[in-house]
Amino acid sequence: MSADGANTQWHLWLVGALGVLWNGFGCYIYTMAMTRDPETLASAPPEMVAALEAAPAWSNGAWAFGVWGGLAGSLLLLARSRFAVPVFVVSLLGLVGTTYYEITWDVPVDEVQRLTIWGAALLLLFYSWSMRKRGVLG
Numbered sequence: 017m018s019a020d021g022a023n024t025q026w027h028l029w030l031v032g033a034l035g036v037l038w039n040g041f042g043c044y045i046y047t048m049a050m051t052r053d054p055e056t057l058a059s060a061p062p063e064m065v066a067a068l069e070a071a072p073a074w075s076n077g078a079w080a081f082g083v084w085g086g087l088a089g090s091l092l093l094l095a096r097s098r099f100a101v102p103v104f105v106v107s108l109l110g111l112v113g114t115t116y117y118e119i120t121w122d123v124p125v126d127e128v129q130r131l132t133i134w135g136a137a138l139l140l141l142f143y144s145w146s147m148r149k150r151g152v153l154g
Contacts, residue, residue: 024096028147035090035140039107042083042133050076067123078113085110086137093144098153104141111137 048056085107092100118125147153
């Protein structure tokens with residue numbers, strides 16, 4: 017595989033772009049929640065707003081690592097950087113912390129949403145790892 021973009025497999029661009037969109041949306045939700053955007057809070061169920069208000073700083077930090085790490089990893093994937101893999105690992109660790117908080121403190125979360133987030137995070141990590149192993153990421 018050459019270092020130029022001409023020989024990069026089409027699916028890398030697709031997965032990377034979808035990763036940027038997916039994680040970018042997560043970053044948007046995180047930012048709106050952390051800044052306590054009135055429109056965002058008004059559209060959320062009251063029990064979710066209460067959980068957000070009660071969340072300890074470490075859980076908000078884990079959420080930040082999850083979403084911002086996912087966005088950074090996706091951008092690094094598009095740049096064909098080998099650092100995409102460890103950044104996706106950091107993102108996954110953030111998701112572990114977030115999930116731990118949600119389960120331990122009975123935060124009301126839609127299970128389909130949770131499984132979708134986990135699926136996307138694992139897919140991005142596995143994909144970047146396989147592209148690195150193939151020599152696509154330098």
